[in-house]
Amino acid sequence: MTEQKTETAHNAADAPRRPEVVVIGGGAAGLSGALTLARARRRVLVIDGGRPRNAPAAHVHNYLAREGTPPARLLAVGREEVASCGGEFVEGSAVAAERLAAGGFRVVLADGSAVEADRLLVTTGLVD
Numbered sequence: 001m002t003e004q005k006t007e008t009a010h011n012a013a014d015a016p017r018r019p020e021v022v023v024i025g026g027g028a029a030g031l032s033g034a035l036t037l038a039r040a041r042r043r044v045l046v047i048d049g050g051r052p053r054n055a056p057a058a059h060v061h062n063y064l065a066r067e068g069t070p071p072a073r074l075l076a077v078g079r080e081e082v083a084s085c086g087g088e089f090v091e092g093s094a095v096a097a098e099r100l101a102a103g104g105f106r107v108v109l110a111d112g113s114a115v116e117a118d119r120l121l122v123t124t125g126l127v128d
């Protein structure tokens with residue numbers, strides 16, 4: 001009996017903690033939102049398909065303090081900043097999101113996995 005209790009407690013401690021906010025889209029907008037939330041000590045998970053709008057561009061311009069930076073570098077630094085505050089990432093595409101009757105949202109990814117969170121931030125950008 002004691003053994004079973006210990007096992008249960010162990011599993012609970014190991015279980016991944018449900019994020020408070022899921023951010024769909026890890027471009028400049030999503031990472032900015034995620035950084036703000038993570039700095040406010042929210043548990044944040046960013047789901048990103050890895051296809052930012054400006055991917056074809058060689059350099060970013062008119063972005064204060066980052067003139068000439070390759071777009072991929074800008075996002076890599078952004079991800080590091082979010083991660084340094086505890087934010088987490090999943091590579092993949094969200095294909096569906098639904099509001100749960102008990103509160104919160106469930107987001108389904110293209111690979112069939114799903115994640116639940118209290119809040120949803122959609123920053124999927126535009127496609128030219």
Ligand SMILES: Cc1cc2nc3c(=O)[nH]c(=O)nc-3n(C[C@H](O)[C@H](O)[C@H](O)COP(=O)(O)OP(=O)(O)OC[C@H]3O[C@@H](n4cnc5c(N)ncnc54)[C@H](O)[C@@H]3O)c2cc1C
Binds near residue numbers: 025
């Ligand atoms: C060629 C070009 C050059 C540009 N040059 C500049 C410039 O020099 N300076 C400047 O300030 N701006 C520039 N821009 C504009 C800039 O790229 C955009 O303002 C910026 O990318 C918008 O950021 P965003 O986060 O809203 O969207 P995006 O950068 O498009 O990021 C959206 C992210 O969401 C992901 N996503 C989308 N749908 C899903 C889904 N269902 N599930 C999971 N992830 C998803 C995408 O894969 C992507 O990673 C340029 C744009 C283009 C097209």
